[in-house]
């Protein structure tokens with residue numbers, strides 16, 4: 001096992017390149033001191049690929065700079081480890097789990113980090129050449145797995161997989177997915193892989209087309225005058241399950257309106273507010289309304305297993321890949337060209 005001294009040796013090299021959000025939709029890529037291993041359970045990771053997420057877009061467009069290197073959908077190679085690290089070694093390929101749990105409570109020991117009552121912030125830094133993360137935030141992937149697939153295993157696939165597990169999605173279920181951004185498309189992929197039949201709802205034709213490629217039986221433009229009739233025509237008595245992956249006000253009510261009596265609506269998109277009638281929307285229809293945030297380690301393992309079996313491949317949603325030096329172009333594509341851009345990855349030179 002490499003010691004802290006090896007980490008020091010890596011630091012002799014030089015400063016790294018990292019992207020800094022400057023506030024108000026500007027970003028600069030500049031030399032930044034290498035992050036350092038500061039605790040015996042930490043590891044240094046050379047980032048190979050990192051997704052740009054809707055959350056990043058919001059932080060990028062905010063007036064205030066975040067004051068740290070962002071990027072939370074990273075995958076890369078471990079290059080040095082602290083003295084107490086036992087589960088990963090230099091050379092290992094890993095996906096980086098964002099949320100830092102306390103590491104000691106029953107939830108953390110079971111890999112259910114989002115349930116930890118004493119979380120300690122998050123691992124960002126995917127928009128730099130190197131990042132430091134606690135050992136327990138590094139989820140190993142096979143060395144022959146493409147970096148692009150590895151970095152999509154956490155947020156993009158793991159988040160809908162956890163929601164599908166909680167719901168739960170069963171074989172033959174009719175599932176309506178509202179919103180076909182990367183997480184919604186991930187929900188389509190996961191539901192299809194679990195044997196469900198899927199209707200994909202999104203105003204953008206390119207997203208509905210990709211959902212169809214991912215196995216959705218039918219698409220629906222929510223702006224169409226007869227959108228709800230289209231949903232009812234396909235679901236008959238209503239959907240067994242619906243996933244709100246939009247974060248848009250009102251979409252959660254639509255997710256409830258799609259259901260058959262006794263059905264379940266899952267909220268994954270970060271919808272911050274809604275008002276509804278518990279009697280009309282839930283009680284009188286025996287409906288269930290659930291939520292799910294991010295993923296647990298078991299969901300990562302399940303996604304990886306399905307991916308290795310050839311049953312879960314998110315790669316077609318990656319419409320653009322940009323090197324770190326051109327990350328501004330990636331944000332421009334996401335913000336100004338949603339009709340041609342779905343998922344953007346930032347990659348290191350040569351990966």
Ligand SMILES: [Zn+2]
Nearest residue numbers: 053055073155
């Ligand atoms: Zn994300």
Ligand SMILES: [Zn+2]
Nearest residue numbers: 102105108116
């Ligand atoms: Zn904990």
